Amino acid sequence: MPTSKRGDGSPLPAAISTTGLRKSYGDKTVLDGIDLRIPAGSVFALLGPNGAGKTTTVQILSTLISADGGRAQVAGHDIATAPDAVRAAIGVTGQFSAVDGLITGEENMRLMADLHHLSKREGRRVTTELLERFDLTDAAKKPAQSYSGGMRRRLDIAMTLVGDPRIIFLDEPTTGLDPRSRHTMWQIIRELVTGGVTVFLTTQYLEEADELADRIAVLNNGGIAAEGTAEELKRLIPGGHVRLRFSDPAAYQGAAAALREVTRNDEALTLRIPSDGSQRELRSLLDWLDSAGVEADELTVHTPDLDDVFFAVTSSTVTGSTVPSRPGQHQEDVR
Template sequence: MTNLAIAANGLRKSYDDKVVLDGIDLAVPEGTVFALLGPNGAGKTTAVKILSTLITPDPGTGDIRIGGHDLATTPQSIRAAIGVTGQFSAVDGLITGTENMLLMADLHHLPRAEGRRTAAELLERFDLVEAANKPVSSYSGGMKRRLDIAMTLVGNPRIIFLDEPTTGLDPRSRHTMWAIIRELVADGVTVLLTTQYLEEADELADHIAVLNNGRIAAQGTAEQLKRIVPGGHVRLRFTDPAAYQRATDTLPHATTDDQALTLQIPNDGSQHQLRTLLDQLDTADIHADELTVHTPDLDDVFFALTSTDTSKETVR
């Protein structure tokens, strides 16, 4: 079993009478992407702030270890091992990209020559060389985000917290950011990502936890989460009304659309259920003009788990 980069037990945080995190557990293996998915106010950013030592958890929280370091006793060791990119860019728009990088190198107490070398390497890696000597205020949103992550990597962190890193980016910049995150993980970096974009979690995450009302509503891989939501079906479309009628008689549990000559049959998309349906059609000598399989996606999961109070559920 891969070692855990992040392990939190019973994470709690309240502000006055508002419970933000209600005893959540997180386990993030090294070299993976873990996505915290949830609506606004679910507690995602609060969790990141606690795990990155920016705020303290409430009494009653269990053990929290980041990179093998105990949050309660060695927060400084954690700070040395992590990088954090918040929702809002931390770059200074009044100075250049290079100056931002060198400032970060100074904060990490790198020798001047090493700091300049590191800054140059990261600016090249993130395709910012041409803009390196221009004020950051002239950068696009995607360029600022790339610079933000480049600055985060100056200290060579092995654990990175990315709090909604692609919010406000255009689709091309978002895909560029995804490629950067994949490269980081390929190098062995662990990424804890918060996002409201279902596609982003589906594309990047090895494991997803859906956070709602301060609790984990469900967690697992994207495919595991999709299987807990009902609604999968097979759609049969006919052009021959007689074939459509025979199918309707053969499949009494199907939802019918007489105008469109289509049937919708509950089906989880598994090989066994598809084979059973096809055998039924073959036995009745029914030939559909079109067969499509529809399975729940993360949108369905998100809405199902965050529309009402949902008890904690872990997908095995």
């Protein structure tokens, strides 16, 4: 995973930054002061329930619609005062494909090259390279409407890359794809980031964010309810524990009597000990077992996943649920 700092410790430049970003539609406030900083060459995932404002955020940052308030810079350009410079630096792939199904994949690519004012020679070169890169060469002469969902999505991203953008917005790019096609798309995203591209990803697939993102933010009720790495977010939610299973009843009884805050299962000879799953806590537990001469047959670590985080910070039914908006900072009510 890319780091947020250079080798000398100084922070990487922000590919995208927002301060107090706001947007309303009539009486409905969609974004109510969004602050983000996304380092160059990283994957940032924005999660949230349907209608939370994920697509609105992408539309504002890609200059498709204007914000009601706040400021944002993309690729070093202010979205309000330099929208043309922003558009020249970015690519956008939405959940609904921009592919024209009536023409071939190759023709779709050349049309995009024309829109970027590439010469015919350069357009042909870029088209050939990208079709090969996305494994579409054999289908290049076929109408795009004959492509599978995964092929159309690959073609859509290939078209986005014609202009060689350094920042790409992927708005729910794997919606409707089968698992194999989704994993292929994940590999494409990883390769883009390896090449220095910054990816702003919105998704409803929590596994996708867990797999790909350097940082994740959960958008809810107009604000960022939680933000951090996947591991940081998981540690915000209680419920993590270590499970010890014994075959020797005497060892089980001894461990149960000595350990604090333990939940017993006398029938299964298992103990459940609250833990955040950190290396420090696990080492401490293992050291204790060793010094006490207690041998467990099995030790498993259970930590909350992003599903737990998502439901905890977006549920309006959990009274008093709190989670830090940014790990290590103050807590705020997320209701």
